Amino acid sequence: MDPVSQLIKAVISGRTYDEVAWAAFIRxxxxxxxxxxxxxxxxxxxxxxxxxxxxAGDKARRLPILIRVIILKRGALNLDFLRDEPLHEAMEWLTRLPGVGIKAAAATLNFSTLARAVMTVDTHVHRVSRRLGLSARGDDRELAYDALMEQAPADWDADRFFELHWLMKAHGQSICTHFDPACDLCVLRETCPRIGVGRDQEGEVVAFRSPDA
Ligand code: SF4
Structure with missing residues (x-):
């Protein structure tokens, strides 16, 4: 999609299942x-x-403001200039907009026709990156983003980040789920430092269980 459409899609997608957000965006x-x-x-x-x-109420209030601010700042509803800005400046410009966080900013830059080489860290990517040790366990989403970007090969293009995002998201949705991750089925279990994370026999969430437990 064009970057403005992608930004609007990202903003209404916050904390919402993909299928619900897509249907809302189409309406x-x-x-x-x-x-x-x-x-x-x-x-x-x-x-x-x-x-x-x-x-939905908060997002409905924010959307007209968001569009107005873009027009005020740029003189038109167009984000194509972000194609040529240095990446950190493009991210900063977007995250200064009302209601736009680091995930929506990265999605706008990577998923849209801007095709910038940047990682979108949603809740699943955030969780999987912490469990795999790609970011520290206490990292918030911004720190996880910084850690993933620092470790990414310098020659990665937008497609590589796009693919990694969707692979990690799918892994987080299907195997490395928030509760009861299926570590016994996980292809990363040999190297994952958090193998066994999940619930104990009483159903209590446990932060960490060693591979030998
Ligand atoms: S071994 Fe378990 S905690 Fe580690 S990535 Fe796989 S599912 Fe997630």
Whole structure:
């Protein structure tokens, strides 16, 4: 998608299942074929369109503001200039926008036609990276992003980051789940320092269980 569409998709996707967010985005696109008209929309017109995404009311209030701020800062609703900005400056520019966090910023840069070489760290990538030791256990999402970007080979292009994001996300959704990860089925179990993380026999969540336990 174009970067503005990708940014809007990323913003309404926060804490929401992919299929729910995609359906909401498609309804929003149909209701507002020209994104600039969102600046004139009342949140009460937007909320029912994107519901049931998480915090639909907050997102409905933020979207017109977000679009207005982009137009004010750039003079037009266009983010193509981010293709040529240094990566850290592009990330900073996006994360200064209202309601845009590091995940939405990276998704805008990597998933869109901008095709920037940057890692999108969602909740699954964040969890898997900490369990695998690619980021520290106490790292928040920003620190995990920094750690992954530091370790990524310098010659990786946008496609490599895109692929890694979706592989780690799929791994986090299907095997390395939040509760009860299926370590016995995991192809990374030989090297993972957190093998066995999950619940004990009473069903209590345990932070760490050694491979020999
Ligand atoms: S061994 Fe377990 S904790 Fe480690 S990556 Fe695989 S599923 Fe996740």
């Amino acid at each position: 929003l696109r149909a209701a507002f074929p020209n994104w600039a008209t969102l600046t004139l929309a009342d949140p009460s017109q937007i909320e029912p369109v994107i519901d049931p995404v998480t915090q």
